[in-house]
Amino acid sequence: MEHDSAVKAPEGRSCPECGQPLDAADERFTVWCAACDWNVDPAVPEPEPGRIAAVRRRLARRHGEELAATMSGGDPGPARGDAASLLALGIAVLVHGLTLVLAVAGVLLIALGWDTGVQPVAGVVLLVVAFVLRPRFGRLPRHGPALHRADAPRLFELIDEVAGVTGTTGVHAVVIDGAFNAAVTSYGPRQRRVLILGLGLWEVLAPQERVALLGHELGHFAGGDVRHGLAIGQALRTLVLWLDTLAPSRAHSVWDTLFNVVTYLPRCAAYGLLLLLDRLTLRATQRAEYRADLSAARAGSTAGAVGLMERLLVAGSVEDALRRERVNAQMKGGAAGRAVREAAERELWERIAVHASSLPAREYERLLRVAARRGHGVDDTHPPTHLRRRCLTLGDPLPARVEYDDARAAAVAAELAPARAVVARLIVRGDAY
Known part of the structure; x- marks a missing residue:
C-alpha cells in the first residue's frame, strides 16, 4: 500500500x-x-468502529486464531447441528415470532376495536412495524450489469465446473461491479443464486487466482455458514432495524425524553439479542470461511488460493488507484477532457492490472506483517487474512482441478468485455464505486 x-x-x-x-x-x-x-x-x-463492529472484530480475530490453531491442512468440518447454531436458530425464530405477533395484534386491533376509534390506529401502526421488520427474499442486485447464462456461456461453464469441484451447483446470474470484492447471495422466493463479481479484484488476479476466487465464493453455498441462511440472516437484519428504530434521540423536548425512557428496555433487549446472536454464529462463520478457502485451493490450486489471499492485502492500494484514475479523468473539461475520459474508460482495467503487478514482493511481505499486527480481515466477520493464508500452506500443496488456460481466459474476457466497459464508464464518470 x-x-x-x-x-x-x-x-x-x-x-x-x-x-x-x-x-x-x-x-x-x-x-x-x-x-x-x-x-x-x-x-x-483506522478510526474506532462502532460498538457492534468492534465486538464482531474482536470475536472474529479470537475465533479465527482458535480455528487456525486446530487446523493441520484439513477441513475444519461443517458447523451445522452444533449447540450454538441450534440456539442461534431458536433466537431467530423468537425474533421472527415477535414480528408475527405484531402483525396478528395489529389485525386484531383493527378488526375488534372499531368502537373505540383508537385501537384501529394502533393496529395500523403495528402492521406497519411488522411490514418493515418482515423477512425479505431479496432482489437481484442492480448496482451493476447482470449476466445470465445466455449472455456468457463460457463464464457460466467455468462457474459450473468450479461448483462441481466444491460440491455444489452454479449460479443463476452474475452481477458485475467495480469493487475490490466478490460475494454470493440468493434472491427471490425461489432463492436463486447470484455471484457478485468485482472487477477491481478480478482484473488484478492471475488466472488460477481467479479460479480460486470462484472456488471460495461458491464454497460458501456448501460451507454451512449459518449467518447467510434465510432465518438467521434475516433475524440479524431485523435486530439491526430494531436498534436503528429505537436509537435514542437528543432530548430537545419532553417528548424526546419520554421516548428515550420508554424505549430503553426494548433497546437493551434488542442490543443484547444482537450481541448474543453474533457470538453464537461468528465461530460458524469463521469455520465456513476456512472451508471456503480450502474449496478455493481444491479448484484453483494451493498456489492460486495463497496468491488470492495476498492480493486481498492490497485492496487499499488498488482502490486508491481507481480513485486516482477517476479524479485524473475529471480534471479537464472540453474536448481535451472528453478525450482523456474516453481513454481512461478504454484503458482503466489494464492500468489497474499494471499497477497491481508493479507492487514489489517486499511490499507484500510488509502488508502480511501489518495484517498480523492489526488482525486484518476483509471485514469484521472474516478471520484475519494472514491466518487464512497460513492455513492454506499447511499440508501438501493441492494441484488445480479446474484449469484456466489462455483460450478459456480469452473467451471469458470477451464475454465480460461489454460489462467491463459499462463499469469502467461508471467509475470514470463518478457514477459508481
Whole structure:
C-alpha cells in the first residue's frame, strides 16, 4: 500500500532501531526494516468502529486464531447441528415470532376495536412495524450489469465446473461491479443464486487466482455458514432495524425524553439479542470461511488460493488507484477532457492490472506483517487474512482441478468485455464505486 507521508530512510540506509542495512526499496512505498519491523506500519490508525463492529472484530480475530490453531491442512468440518447454531436458530425464530405477533395484534386491533376509534390506529401502526421488520427474499442486485447464462456461456461453464469441484451447483446470474470484492447471495422466493463479481479484484488476479476466487465464493453455498441462511440472516437484519428504530434521540423536548425512557428496555433487549446472536454464529462463520478457502485451493490450486489471499492485502492500494484514475479523468473539461475520459474508460482495467503487478514482493511481505499486527480481515466477520493464508500452506500443496488456460481466459474476457466497459464508464464518470 502506498503512503505519501511514509517515513524517509535515514542517511546511509541503516535502520535507526537495530542498525541493520535497509534494502533498496521502490520510492513509492514505505521504507521499513525486515529485521526489527521499524516503520512497518506507519499509516494513521483506522478510526474506532462502532460498538457492534468492534465486538464482531474482536470475536472474529479470537475465533479465527482458535480455528487456525486446530487446523493441520484439513477441513475444519461443517458447523451445522452444533449447540450454538441450534440456539442461534431458536433466537431467530423468537425474533421472527415477535414480528408475527405484531402483525396478528395489529389485525386484531383493527378488526375488534372499531368502537373505540383508537385501537384501529394502533393496529395500523403495528402492521406497519411488522411490514418493515418482515423477512425479505431479496432482489437481484442492480448496482451493476447482470449476466445470465445466455449472455456468457463460457463464464457460466467455468462457474459450473468450479461448483462441481466444491460440491455444489452454479449460479443463476452474475452481477458485475467495480469493487475490490466478490460475494454470493440468493434472491427471490425461489432463492436463486447470484455471484457478485468485482472487477477491481478480478482484473488484478492471475488466472488460477481467479479460479480460486470462484472456488471460495461458491464454497460458501456448501460451507454451512449459518449467518447467510434465510432465518438467521434475516433475524440479524431485523435486530439491526430494531436498534436503528429505537436509537435514542437528543432530548430537545419532553417528548424526546419520554421516548428515550420508554424505549430503553426494548433497546437493551434488542442490543443484547444482537450481541448474543453474533457470538453464537461468528465461530460458524469463521469455520465456513476456512472451508471456503480450502474449496478455493481444491479448484484453483494451493498456489492460486495463497496468491488470492495476498492480493486481498492490497485492496487499499488498488482502490486508491481507481480513485486516482477517476479524479485524473475529471480534471479537464472540453474536448481535451472528453478525450482523456474516453481513454481512461478504454484503458482503466489494464492500468489497474499494471499497477497491481508493479507492487514489489517486499511490499507484500510488509502488508502480511501489518495484517498480523492489526488482525486484518476483509471485514469484521472474516478471520484475519494472514491466518487464512497460513492455513492454506499447511499440508501438501493441492494441484488445480479446474484449469484456466489462455483460450478459456480469452473467451471469458470477451464475454465480460461489454460489462467491463459499462463499469469502467461508471467509475470514470463518478457514477459508481
